Amino acid sequence: SQQGEEDPQALSIQEGENATMNCSYKTSINNLQWYRQNSGRGLVHLILIRSNEREKHSGRLRVTLDTSKKSSSLLITASRAADTASYFCATVFTGNQFYFGTGTSLTVIP
Amino acid sequence: KAGVTQTPRYLIKTRGQQVTLSCSPISGHRSVSWYQQTPGQGLQFLFEYFSETQRNKGNFPGRFSGRQFSNSRSEMNVSTLELGDSALYLCASSFYGSGGLRGNEQFFGPGTRLTVL
Numbered sequence: 244s245q246q247g248e249e250d251p252q253a254l255s256i257q258e259g260e261n262a263t264m265n266c267s268y269k270t271s272i273n274n275l276q277w278y279r280q281n282s283g284r285g286l287v288h289l290i291l292i293r294s295n296e297r298e299k300h301s302g303r304l305r306v307t308l309d310t311s312k313k314s315s316s317l318l319i320t321a322s323r324a325a326d327t328a329s330y331f332c333a334t335v336f337t338g339n340q341f342y343f344g345t346g347t348s349l350t351v352i353p
Numbered sequence: 354k355a356g357v358t359q360t361p362r363y364l365i366k367t368r369g370q371q372v373t374l375s376c377s378p379i380s381g382h383r384s385v386s387w388y389q390q391t392p393g394q395g396l397q398f399l400f401e402y403f404s405e406t407q408r409n410k411g412n413f414p415g416r417f418s419g420r421q422f423s424n425s426r427s428e429m430n431v432s433t434l435e436l437g438d439s440a441l442y443l444c445a446s447s448f449y450g451s452g453g454l455r456g457n458e459q460f461f462g463p464g465t466r467l468t469v470l
Contacts, residue, residue, distance in 0.1 A: 276458060285357070285443060285461035331396065339449060339457060340409045341386065343396035 266332030378446030
């Protein structure tokens with residue numbers, strides 16, 4: 244399968260703590276993207292990192308990409324209750340074909 | 354700009370029936386992709402259309418089909434519904450550039466929740 248795999252499957256933290264989730268994939272990618280999904284709703288794009296980039300920041304989000312290990316991590320700093328959602332990584336291959344992982348369910352406890 | 358819209362939002366069908374779901378992409382977006390989301394299988398890619406042509410297809414049986422119109426609106430059809438087709442069907446649009454390393458983010462609609470009884 245070309246799908247990414249997120250780890251952990253579920254994560255529960257206190258408000259104000261940092262949350263880290265990881266994504267591993269199997270074949271070379273064009274870029275990797277992270278999305279958030281609130282319960283039963285559509286996905287929202289968070290950040291895109293290209294295969295020739297190693298790190299990107301967007302607000303409280305930090306994404307790293309290690310193409311040698313075929314892995315990426317998403318760090319959410321100073322988490323808030325509103326960050327409670329499922330987070331998915333999407334690996335994008337030549338031809339714009341997207342493969343989503345199984346997701347990490349994040350719960351931020353107020 | 355209006356976001357991606359999907360109709361209907363909820364649908365209840367019985368086994369053996371067929372269903373058509375509709376997706377209107379963001380204005381100017383020419384690529385529309387469809388996904389099936391279930392608790393057990395996660396997000397599974399169904400197909401992608403670009404300029405009325407199916408560009409990519411996931412590993413789903415022929416009962417799942419789609420099309421795209423000249424205004425980029427897309428429909429997907431599922432014939433002979435099975436219980437296992439119960440899922441959230443998500444549509445996503447993107448502005449497809451020249452490809453290469455640019456990549457494109459996808460903008461998702463709210464989904465259509467299909468229940469097959």
